[in-house]
Amino acid sequence: MSKQEIRHYVCVNCPVGCDLEVTVTDGVATQVSGNACKRGIAYGLDEATDPKRTVTSLVRVTGREMPLSVRTESPVPKKLIPECIAALREIDVTPPINIGDIILENICNTGVNVIATKEIN
Numbered sequence: 001m002s003k004q005e006i007r008h009y010v011c012v013n014c015p016v017g018c019d020l021e022v023t024v025t026d027g028v029a030t031q032v033s034g035n036a037c038k039r040g041i042a043y044g045l046d047e048a049t050d051p052k053r054t055v056t057s058l059v060r061v062t063g064r065e066m067p068l069s070v071r072t073e074s075p076v077p078k079k080l081i082p083e084c085i086a087a088l089r090e091i092d093v094t095p096p097i098n099i100g101d102i103i104l105e106n107i108c109n110t111g112v113n114v115i116a117t118k119e120i121n
Helices: 038-049 078-089
Strands: 004-010 019-025 028-033 056-061 068-072 102-104 114-116
Touching: 004 038, 019 038, 028 038, 056 078, 068 102
Parallel strands: none
Antiparallel strands: 004 019, 019 028, 056 068, 068 114, 102 114
C-alpha cells in the first residue's frame, strides 16, 4: 500500500506567494495545486523532495578586519548548507576583489560557485 501525504508551502518564486498543496506519494512529489504560474509547480516539486537555498555568508579578507560578503550563484541542496558554511570558514581572500568574482568554485561538489557581493580594493 502506498503512503500519501499532503504538504503545504508558500511559493517564493514571485511576489504573489501562492499557497501550494503538494501531494507526495511514497516520497515522490506527484501533484502541485494552488499555483498561479508554472514556476509554482517547479518550486513545489523541488521543495517537497529536494529543497534548495541560496547561501549567503562572509569570508575573511587578508589584512582587513572587515569580511567580504559572498553568496552562491544559484541555490544548493538545503541539506548541504552546514557543509557549505564550514567550507567558507576556511577561506581567506586577498584584495582586489570585484563584485561577481568567483571566490570558491564548485562548493561541496554541487557545481555551484560562490561569488563576491562586495568590492574590495
